[in-house]
Amino acid sequence: MTPAGSLLVADELRKTYGPTVALDGAEFSIHPGEVVAVMGPSGSGKSTLLHCLAGIVTPDSGSITYNGREMATMNDAERSALRRSEFGFVFQFGQLVPELTCVENVALPLRLNGTSRKEAEKAALGWMERLEVDDLRKKRPGEVSGGQGQRVAVARSLVTNPRVLFADEPTGALDSLNGERVMDLLTEAARSTNAAVVLVTHEARVAAYSDREIVVRDGKSRDMERVV
Amino acid sequence: MSIGHTLLGLLESGPRHGYDLKRAFDEKFGHDRPLHYGQVYSTMSRLLKNGLVEVDGIEPGGGPERKRYAITDAGITDVQRWLATPEKPEPYLQSTLYTKVVLALLTHRNAGDILDNQRAEHLRMMRILTDRKRKGDLADQLICDHALFHLEADLRWLELTAARLDKLAEVVVK
């Protein structure tokens, strides 16, 4: 079933939180440079799917293979390292450290990887320029608008040149115009670095930025390319 | 909306008289615009000509409404093809989509697939529009946005309908 050349493949994922079944045999695959939208009603398990794919949550059963490596065989530290170096993350909100300035926030993933402060902040500034928020470098997240903050977050997710970018409702807290701008910049940047993007959203107009769509309902996934 | 496909679909559950067909259509789909007998007659004769229906029997009294029609295998295939083909995403699609969903339920087909299929088609259209918008000038952007918002509304309707399929089935199949 797995298309050849996939970067990240998940098969038969099952995950329950207590009595709630979040994933019930979900499948997923993505190629390098591909943008895949994960849609579905709230509570359908789409965020859980993203968390499993990113190695934040371990599924109860099923397999996830990243770049030919089975994730279940990695320990927590290895998965953390993977997230630090190979993955990038953008969330709906609450992800910027309020005490750090914007440029420090963007530099954070690099610094977690052990890059020196100067180098990290230089790279961070480069990405902030690409996302048109370099004038915010000295500001703290509390002092910038939602759209700006989200662009800072995108810059941060890209600063490590990740191979997979996980975006969970990246425009959820933004109006249409800001949301579009963020999506434009995000997909453009991802395409330019050939990063795969897993885009969880419930907005069709956001999903329209994708190459392919997966719908999750009641813990089951459905690849919309292969309907009927 | 295709009346012929709709009437065919109605026949799939069993042979009916012309007046039966009209009543069933009006009841399920013709809330604001009931069918004329003339429409039923001309449609049925076209279908007869195309071999999609056949006359099952005639009641005394004459006239097209007295004829009992039954669907042929070719007719069933035609209905199937129609249902499986997504509509071209365009505004004011709902009545056709609704008809398709109800018919699918009536004929015990998978209505969810119809919705998903349509959904994929909508999103494909939206992708094209989004792409055009990104490359185009402001005028293009505004025009595309208009279409996108409409498509999005349709898509939401599709989502909502998908979520309510079970309820709809209860109401329709009784």
Add this chain to the structure above:
Amino acid sequence: MSLRQWWRDLAMGVRFAFAGGREGWVRALLTAVGVGLGVALLLLTTALPSALAVRHERGDARADINYGQEKKKADDTLLSGNASTTFRDTDIRGRDLEPEGPKAPLPPGVAKFPAVGEMVVSPALKKLLESEDGKLLRERLSNRIAGTIAESGLIGSQELAFYRGAEGLAAQDINGAGISRIDKYGNPNPTESDSDPVLVLLVLVVFVVLLMPVAVFITAAARFGGERRDRRLAALRLVGADGRSTRRIAAGEALAGSVLGLVLGTGFFLIGREVAGSVEVFGQSVFPSYLNPSPLLALLVAVAVPAAAVLVTLLALRGVVIEPLGVVRTAKPARRRLWWRLLLPLAGLGMLYPMVGQGRDGGDFNQYLVSGGVILLLVGVTALLPWIVEAVVARLGAGAVSWQLAVRRLQLSSGTAARMVNGIAVAVAGAIALQMLFAGTSSDYTKDTGYDISRAQMQVTVPKGKALAATAKELAATKGVRQVYAFDEGYVNDGSGEDASWARVTVADCTSLREVAKLPSCRDGDVFVSHVAPAAGEGDTDRQNADDESNVTARPGQKLYFDTSEAAEKQTSVAWTVPKAVKQAESIADPTGYRRGGILLTPGAFPAQAAAGVRGEIYVRVDDSLPDARDYVRNTAARINPYEEPMTWVSTESNDRYSSIRTGLFVGAVCVLALIGASLLVSQLEQLRERRRLLSALVAFGTRRRTLSLSVLWQTAIPVGLGLLLASGVGLTLGVVLLKMTDTSVRVDWSSVLSMTGVGAGVVLVVTVLSLPPLLRLMRPDGLRTE
């Protein structure tokens, strides 16, 4: 605004204080326990003066001294002999009672005079005597126990005391050997409690030092759950409460916690009072009934604590505008200014300065100036710390990620951090200062006594009328005694009346004499003149007999006289002639450390008629490998003469009550620090919960747990470290000032600085360790879920 509305708002606040499920309860309880501990300490403090006064009164009421007034025997007189003794290291107050008539006064707390051979004892002594431990003492106090002394006759629950029936006391030397004839108990001129000013100073400072952090803690406790409460109030604004009424609701919440705290505090105090009855602090104990807080002060506590809690809450709300849609902190608080913060400790020093050098004997410290000065200095710590934390944190560069996270966090809210640490800083500063003061004064109180305890450890005075040799023999036969040196000591004069020259006389056998002088040779019957070598050169002139004139009087053939008078009006003397064969001897330091000059006689050379002119002193060397050797000697000595206790020698005399105060202070400071640690932990956890989503996001993009744990550690460690640094500085300064005030040589007690800062650092570690499990739990991805 109607009173009803007020009342309704307050009541709603009270309900909120306990609502909110388990978490709400825990928060309310923590606040209450914090306030309660503070209240208990406050109540204890208010009760202490009256307790000390009661003790003093009781002590006066049982005084049996008649201050030199000679009384004749009558039917209302009583003979009271001081039979006080020591068991191991504990003093026992003892009196032998012999009523001389039916109207003789009963001592307080005693229902009936004990018959001869019987005694009444304090409950604590009874317990001791009946225990296995007190067996040895039982030999000394072997009388039948006829009853116990009631509370009114004792000054402490743990006091050891007895009254023993006696007869024939009149035959003893009344007023001379610890026996007095009285017709009533009680001090005819009751004195004001006249305590050592240094001690008063210590007590004052101890209270200030322990109470200040409690005050800081109460204010911190009142802020528990502040942010959550603000959000709750915002929700109330949304449904229509106005700004004032939200403040009243907040006040109600604070009130509820502090009132519960008052109740708990009263409970703690009552428990503490009972416990206080069973403990002994530096040989002093109190009865629970002594610890009655003065009603006025207790009322003050009951009003002041809730009022303070409400006030703090309202002050905290001052910088916050609660809008219906959320909480808005008013624009950045004004920059902290240094000058007034510096003014406080400087003013404190200024108040203490005039008392520098007042000394122990100079007398009095102005209590208001002292406590005012100490309070100002310590308040200065709480005022300076926020400024220092802000100034230092603003300059801290970024290091590792964990460090950067912590520093940036502190830069944004250094005030909160400083507030929490204030309590620790004040406690540590005060404790360091006090430890220094104690260490300084106790080393001052530790004197070289001069006794050479390698040669003898006890000294027994032979009572009048008892023979030296017999007594010495009896002591030598006592278990645990290695050697006795027995001396008869007295003076002789040349008989020329007013202007007579005097010489010291020591009568002892050769073995004993060799302990006091270097003898050329010695046989019984020999006489020596001992010289104090002028080249002794120890500068210790008062240890030499400067008034000894044996160099002029002890010439061979000189007639000298022993004074054997029994009373001043009947002068008698016995004459003695210095023999021709008098030998020269050189004095050496005797076991007491003195170099004695004068005439040394062997028993054979001593005229027996002169026995009344000398007094026996026996130095006893005990076997230190036998644990209770000294008590065996005391038992023997008590048999020989119950009214003259043997002296126990120590090489240095230290005031060990200070060491127990120091221990107590250390324990108190540790408790206060633990209390503050608890509040640190609470606010830490609260903060973590608020950042739950952020933590999850950080984990999502691969932040190591170690990094986040370390940042939590730094976040506590940086302000606490600064606090400890400041506290050490202020503590040492205060310590130096206090030492100067008591005129004591200044020495830095590094061990206490280290131990106090060590405890402070320990608190940081414990708080961090305890906040790790919740931190790790919060770092799970559940926090990422969007509701």
